[in-house]
Amino acid sequence: MFNSQKGFTLIEMLIVLxxxxVLIILMVPNLSDKSKEVYEKGCNALVNVVQAQVDAYYIEKNSYPVDLEVLETSxxxxxxxxxxxxxxxLQITNTDGKAIVSIPSGI
Known part of the structure; x- marks a missing residue:
């Protein structure tokens, strides 16, 4: 009677692990770099959305909001x-008669 055992040896399992x-160690730093890029792109998109709302406020009220609180309460x-x-x-800067939404510098 032959006892045919099929399976992986301990050495094979350790090599796979x-x-x-090694693959995980190589991928994790790359993921953290990508998350910073995603946050930056998300923030830039939000600036564009809020800037569009500033322009919509101007069209309706014929003046620019002085800060974000005015946009929120409106x-x-x-x-x-x-x-x-x-x-x-985010911040609103009123220059040359126009309100510009931006991210504070130095961040």
Whole structure:
């Protein structure tokens, strides 16, 4: 009577685990770089949306809002739209008779 055992040896399993570990070690730093890029793109998209709301406010009221609170109380943006996904607050700068939405410099 032959006892035919099929399966993986301990050495084979350790080699597979080592290969998977190396792949994970190589991928994790790349993912953190990508998440920063995603936050930046999300923040830039939010700036564009809020800028469009500033322009809509101007069309209706014939004046630019002085800050984001005015836009929020007027119903143009929500509380969540005042901050980027990484919790950086947006700001409105009134220059040359136009309101510009931006991210504070130095961040």
């Amino acid at each position: 080592m290969i998977i570990s 119903g143009y943006i929500t509380e969540e739209q005042k901050k980027c996904p990484n919790n950086t607050e």
